[in-house]
Amino acid sequence: MKKIALTVLITVALTGCNDDTAEQQEFIDQVKASTTPKVEEIPKLTQFEHFDYSAGQLRSPFVAPQPEIIQSNLVQIKNCLHPDPDRTREPLEKYPLDNLAMKGTLGSQGDMWALIKAADETLHRVTVGYHLGLYHGEVKDVQNDYIELLELIPDGSGCWKERLTKLEMLEATTDDAS
Structure with a gap:
C-alpha cells in the first residue's frame, strides 16, 4: 500500500514538471502581435546664446591671492617701518611657518x-x-634646537610692526626616523 501511494505521489509530482511551454509561447506571440513599437521623436535642440567672458584678466574669486600680491597692494606710508619691495624673495618665503620644520643643524657655534x-x-x-x-x-x-626670526607684520594702516618668532626643532617621530 505504501508503495502504491508513493508511486502515485511521484507520478503526480512529475506531471507538473513537464517541458511543454507551448501555451506560454502562444501568449508571448499574441502580445507581440497586438502591440506596435512606438519610437518617440528626437527633441529639437535649442540654440544657445554665446556669452563672451571679458573678466579673464581680473583676479579669480575662487583662488586665494598670494601674500606678495596683497602686500604689494598695501599703501606704503613714508617714515614708517616697511619691508624692502625691491628685495628678491627667497624660496622658503612662499611657505607659512607652520609648513616649515627644523630638522637639524650643521656647523659650529660661530x-x-x-x-x-x-x-x-x-x-x-x-x-x-x-x-x-x-x-x-x-x-x-641659529641655535641647536631653534631658529629666531624677525618678521614684519602689516598693522593695517600702511605700517609694519616687528615680531620675534622662533621656529623650534620638534622631537623626531617614527616617520622622521625611517
Whole structure:
C-alpha cells in the first residue's frame, strides 16, 4: 500500500514538471502581435546664446591671492617701518611657518646652519640673514634646537610692526626616523 501511494505521489509530482511551454509561447506571440513599437521623436535642440567672458584678466574669486600680491597692494606710508619691495624673495618665503620644520643643524657655534624641511618635502639650508615665512622673516639667530626670526607684520594702516618668532626643532617621530 505504501508503495502504491508513493508511486502515485511521484507520478503526480512529475506531471507538473513537464517541458511543454507551448501555451506560454502562444501568449508571448499574441502580445507581440497586438502591440506596435512606438519610437518617440528626437527633441529639437535649442540654440544657445554665446556669452563672451571679458573678466579673464581680473583676479579669480575662487583662488586665494598670494601674500606678495596683497602686500604689494598695501599703501606704503613714508617714515614708517616697511619691508624692502625691491628685495628678491627667497624660496622658503612662499611657505607659512607652520609648513616649515627644523630638522637639524650643521656647523659650529660661530657658523651655524639650520636644515629646514618645506611642505613639498625639500630640504633647505639657512643661516643668519636668510629669509623664510610669509612675513619677510629674517633669520637672526641659529641655535641647536631653534631658529629666531624677525618678521614684519602689516598693522593695517600702511605700517609694519616687528615680531620675534622662533621656529623650534620638534622631537623626531617614527616617520622622521625611517
